[in-house]
Amino acid sequence: xxxxIASHSVETATGATKTMVLNMGPQxxxxxxxxxxxxxxxxxxxxxxxPDLGYLHTGIEKSCEDKTYSQAIxxxxxxxxxxxxxxxxxxxxxxxxxxxxxxPKRAQYIRVMMAELQRVSSHLVWLGTHAIDLGAMSVFLYxxxxxxxxxxxxxxxxxxxxxxxxxRIGGVALEPPAGWREVIGRFLxxxxxxxxxxxxxxxxxxxxxxxxxxxxxxxxxxxxxYSMTGPTLRAAGLAYDNRKVFPYSSYDExxxxxxxxxxxxxxxRYMIRVAEMRESLKIIKQAMExxxxxxxxxxxxxxxxxxxxxxxxxxxxxxxxxFKIFTEGFSPAPGEAxxxxxxxxxxxxCFIASDGSPKPLRCHFRSPSYINLQALPKIVEGQIISDxxxxxxxIDIVLGEVDR
Amino acid sequence: xxxxxxxxxxxxxxxLRAWNPKAVEQVIEFHxxxxxxxxxxxxxAAAQECRDAxxxxxxxxxxxxxxxxxxxxxxxxxxLTSIPLKQKIRLRTRLGGDNPNVDSLVPVWPGAGWxxxxxxxxxxxxxxDHPDLxxxxxxxxxxxxxxxRDYPVEGFRDIPATYLPGLKK
Numbered sequence: 001x002x003x004x005i006a007s008h009s010v011e012t013a014t015g016a017t018k019t020m021v022l023n024m025g026p027q028x029x030x031x032x033x034x035x036x037x038x039x040x041x042x043x044x045x046x047x048x049x050x051p052d053l054g055y056l057h058t059g060i061e062k063s064c065e066d067k068t069y070s071q072a073i074x075x076x077x078x079x080x081x082x083x084x085x086x087x088x089x090x091x092x093x094x095x096x097x098x099x100x101x102x103x104p105k106r107a108q109y110i111r112v113m114m115a116e117l118q119r120v121s122s123h124l125v126w127l128g129t130h131a132i133d134l135g136a137m138s139v140f141l142y143x144x145x146x147x148x149x150x151x152x153x154x155x156x157x158x159x160x161x162x163x164x165x166x167x168r169i170g171g172v173a174l175e176p177p178a179g180w181r182e183v184i185g186r187f188l189x190x191x192x193x194x195x196x197x198x199x200x201x202x203x204x205x206x207x208x209x210x211x212x213x214x215x216x217x218x219x220x221x222x223x224x225x226y227s228m229t230g231p232t233l234r235a236a237g238l239a240y241d242n243r244k245v246f247p248y249s250s251y252d253e254x255x256x257x258x259x260x261x262x263x264x265x266x267x268x269r270y271m272i273r274v275a276e277m278r279e280s281l282k283i284i285k286q287a288m289e290x291x292x293x294x295x296x297x298x299x300x301x302x303x304x305x306x307x308x309x310x311x312x313x314x315x316x317x318x319x320x321x322x323f324k325i326f327t328e329g330f331s332p333a334p335g336e337a338x339x340x341x342x343x344x345x346x347x348x349x350c351f352i353a354s355d356g357s358p359k360p361l362r363c364h365f366r367s368p369s370y371i372n373l374q375a376l377p378k379i380v381e382g383q384i385i386s387d388x389x390x391x392x393x394x395i396d397i398v399l400g401e402v403d404r
Numbered sequence: 405x406x407x408x409x410x411x412x413x414x415x416x417x418x419x420l421r422a423w424n425p426k427a428v429e430q431v432i433e434f435h436x437x438x439x440x441x442x443x444x445x446x447x448x449a450a451a452q453e454c455r456d457a458x459x460x461x462x463x464x465x466x467x468x469x470x471x472x473x474x475x476x477x478x479x480x481x482x483x484l485t486s487i488p489l490k491q492k493i494r495l496r497t498r499l500g501g502d503n504p505n506v507d508s509l510v511p512v513w514p515g516a517g518w519x520x521x522x523x524x525x526x527x528x529x530x531x532x533d534h535p536d537l538x539x540x541x542x543x544x545x546x547x548x549x550x551x552x553r554d555y556p557v558e559g560f561r562d563i564p565a566t567y568l569p570g571l572k573k
Binding site for chain 2: 053054057059061062063065066097098100224225226227228229238240245246335336337338340347349351353355361362364366370371373374375403404
């Protein structure tokens with residue numbers, strides 16, 4: 001891919017100098033995947049940064065157009081691979097909006113609990129990899145130790161550790177497994193002290209503070225103009241969280257705070273994410289109390305939601321519906337739906353246009369990494385080159401989602 | 405709740421009508437979402453008005469739907485969010501398939517830059533006055549625009565010509 005950047009002479013405080021063009025990535029470990037940034041440097045100062053994407057483009061939106069509504073769920077897992085349940089959730093919410101489906105409360109609470117576990121696990125990966133980028137090796141090992149516990153919980157619930165596809169159109173895939181309350185309860189008891197442990201390693205660590213404080217500052221006006229959302233926007237001082245502003249999946253019944261700060265630098269974003277992990281634990285605890293031991297996990301809608309196994313064996317209609325759902329799919333009425341949720345990285349949106357056929361006419365994902373990354377040149381220009389690593393880290397990009 | 409949303413959205417349509425009688429072609433209500441169809445010549449001015457007068461400060465998303473073979477085939481969808489008013493609205497504009505082009509929204513929201521580059525790359529819609537209109541996801545030398553409905557899901561490259569009469573490379 002060609003980029004329109006070349007070294008040239010610039011006027012600086014010390015007179016005219018020749019700049020250097022440095023290629024960072026796509027195989028650079030601190031770009032968290034295959035991001036390539038072409039940097040124009042004057043000494044160590046970044047004058048211009050041009051991100052170059054597309055190395056991981058897999059055409060997921062195009063593939064969705066060739067799959068029935070239920071088949072496309074497995075594709076959504078693979079976009080933001082640190083937040084598969086969030087991707088499932090936004091896609092299912094959009095399809096359910098098109099269909100006008102009511103989801104049983106129990107399924108909604110299970111969705112909330114899983115989405116928040118996913119948020120904690122995503123922030124743990126972020127914290128670990130970001131710390132390793134800035135030279136703090138041990139935090140990485142501790143974070144992945146706790147993330148492993150969450151992946152084990154997912155494995156119990158869905159049979160899969162990462163690409164769970166657990167959230168389905170109309171509800172969730174499976175009944176929670178036996179003993180799930182003890183497992184999650186143990187995790188909730190352990191986690192607060194573990195978060196304290198990360199904070200003792202980092203928050204007042206002098207090297208950490210020197211690398212993150214006053215680095216990568218973006219003011220709130222620019223952040224909104226560049227459509228930034230999520231922890232990056234909240235660190236700039238705006239309490240915009242889709243869970244509060246446009247509640248979905250019964251988030252309005254939960255009590256939690258939206259942490260904000262005003263420093264808007266890499267340190268602020270770190271503090272926001274740590275605070276968010278603690279808030280997520282609160283939500284998970286409330287969700288556990290709300291989830292009853294029995295009740296429906298899927299909506300009742302003949303021809304859209306697969307019938308229960310026992311009914312298929314005994315009722316003719318159920319068998320016919322089952323066959324029809326898995327061969328031809330279901331057809332929502334023509335129209336469009338746009339749903340946004342709060343993913344660990346920001347506002348994750350799903351736009352689906354239906355033309356009345358069993359396959360979507362258009363399925364588009366508003367991926368927060370892609371849009372937040374757009375402000376990278378704005379954030380890093382004028383910083384020194386080692387800060388670029390910190391800035392890419394705190395925007396928290398997942399390239400699977402950037403390139404889709 | 406739903407009624408409130410509709411009233412607010414109608415207020416947006418009313419405001420736009422008062423601002424310019426030609427600005428609103430159609431108002432569509434569907435599943436609690438309001439779509440305001442604006443003529444493509446007035447898109448940038450209408451977006452500017454939404455941002456400045458109606459406080460829709462965040463451009464949440466921009467995307468394009470291809471309704472091939474219906475004409476006008478392209479439908480651009482801009483999803484605006486008002487953070488202070490907690491509202492959402494969708495601006496839509498329709499473009500014909502012959503040399504589709506529309507004014508870029510980058511002067512209104514710098515964040516529209518990459519969203520429009522993505523639409524240009526995958527759908528082939530040209531944005532006038534865009535500061536950096538290059539392909540973003542596909543390689544620079546790619547031929548065609550893969551998200552168009554007349555572009556096969558499998559692509560053109562690996563399919564033997566016998567399967568695709570009339571679509572030889």
